[in-house]
Amino acid sequence: MYELEINHVSHRYGDYRVLNDINLQILPGQIVAMVGPSGCGKSTLLQAILGTHPPTEGEIRADGVLINKPSRNVGIVYQQYSLxxxxxxxxxxxxxxxxxxxxxxxxxxxxxxxxxxxxxxxxxxxxxxxxxxxxxxxxxxxxxxxxxxxxxxxxxxxxxxxPKIVLLDEPFGALDETTRQELQMMLLKFYQENLKAKQRGERPEYTIIIVTHELNEALYVADRVIGLSRYHTQSEKGAMIVYDRPCPVFSPDDPRDFSKLVEQREELRKAVFDESYIKDHNKYVSFWSELAQDSQLAATAAANQPAPRRIR
Ligand SMILES: Nc1ncnc2c1ncn2[C@@H]1O[C@H](COP(=O)(O)OP(=O)(O)OP(=O)(O)O)[C@@H](O)[C@H]1O
Ligand SMILES: [Mg+2]
Structure with missing residues (x-):
């Protein structure tokens, strides 16, 4: 069962179509980073998931339950402290x-x-x-x-x-660099707790979508990155998911070595932020096929013990 399911969601403000046919499924315990150019509709999508602004088309479900108003299934943290x-x-x-x-x-x-x-x-x-x-x-x-x-x-x-899922809308945007790093570390610890819960056969506690403008941060704290953008062939109809790929998992003990992220960061930048690089919106949407490949690899590895398995 998915923790979150977004099916054919579009949203318009008056005549202006912001989101176009968004489809997304999120598994329990995933930390998904969402990036995209300013004004492309990231907060609009979060408000739809939160239930404060249900989408004009399509449906969103948390743990199978339709979201059409705010409920305790979905929590949110904004950049400005809401205490x-x-x-x-x-x-x-x-x-x-x-x-x-x-x-x-x-x-x-x-x-x-x-x-x-x-x-x-x-x-x-x-x-x-x-x-x-x-x-x-x-x-x-x-x-x-x-x-x-x-x-x-x-x-x-x-x-x-x-909640089934917590949405973080640029949560660290107003913090200084050191504090930001400490909070990123906190997310890595949550992710480790998720892995441990899964190993015990329990439902992981922290399923998160985090919106950020920092590409390094996205790739560092998440296990999957999605990019929302209008820069694609159907752009007049609104933003779509133009990037959806797994990314490397860091543990809190790993050094903050972003050199291994360079290639993916460049790919992400081009696919999501580069206006001159109009593309088929499906080109970089490969999360599920890569996950399936990975599971196949894992199955082969398990059959040929003691091969190591990449944890995600
Ligand atoms: N209540 C509203 N009424 C009309 N238009 C709106 C409303 N809220 C947002 N918009 C418009 O919808 C578009 C998407 O806005 P949204 O806030 O979702 O973008 P965003 O990706 O979160 O941007 P940012 O990165 O700057 O936070 C923008 O063009 C914005 O002007
Ligand atoms: Mg926003």
Whole structure:
């Protein structure tokens, strides 16, 4: 079963057609980077997946369930921190659980049972804050946190509701380089947790689409990169997915050596950003065929033990 399925999605604002026939399936535990020229429709696609702006054509499903309004199946983190100034980090993270699992009358009239639930929510919030490396800042208010810390809180806030998928819309765009690198590292750690969960036969917890303008970042944090662009033969009908390929997986212990990304980065730049290079939009859409080839390789490797297997 796919965690996310986008079937023949198009979107228009009035007469202006932004998205044209987007098709995408995402597996549990994938971290997918989305790149594309400014204004091509990346945020529009995320809003459609979030359910705040359902597409004008086509359908989107999370874990098989049709998305036509916001729900706890999909979470989002924006570039600008969306935290409540009057709540501590811990209370901010617990806030979604409070809204989701209690009502105002229950908080007032069944105060005892609410107080119990509240303790559970705060405990969960603390667990998540530890996961994102913020154990020391639980009781601090947003004004007392750095930009990177606030984004960590926002990410914990999104994941605590156990959504099927979390959307990150240029989440690190406002951060300095060092902080950005720390948060990239956090995503690599999430990916390792996903791999471990899969090895245990469990559903991986972190399925993510991250929009970024940094091609190195896209190739570094994700296991798959998609490119959305109007620079293709059917451009008058809107942006399509013109690039969809696997990319190398980095573990948090690997050196940040981007030299192995150079070739793919150049291919990505040409395919998605180069206006002078109009192409068939299917030319670089090969994720599933490469995955199938890879599984075949893996099967052959398994048959001829002890050949190494590339983990994805
Ligand atoms: N609510 C709206 N009404 C009308 N047009 C809109 C609306 N929102 C976005 N657009 C237009 O749709 C197009 C896609 O916008 P969108 O914000 O999805 O692009 P983007 O790829 O996220 O860009 P960026 O990289 O700059 O964030 C743009 O031309 C934008 O002007
Ligand atoms: Mg955008």
């Amino acid at each position: 409540y100034d009057f709540l501590t980090a811990e209370e901010n993270v617990a806030f979604g659980l409070k809204l989701d699992e209690t009502s105002l009358p229950s908080r007032i009239f069944s105060y005892r049972s609410y107080a119990k639930k509240r303790q559970v929510h705060l405990r969960k919030a603390r667990e998540f804050l530890e996961k994102v490396g913020l154990s020391s800042a639980m009781g601090r208010y947003p004004a007392e946190l750095s930009g990177g810390m606030r984004q960590r809180v926002a990410i914990a806030q999104a994941f605590i509701l156990k």
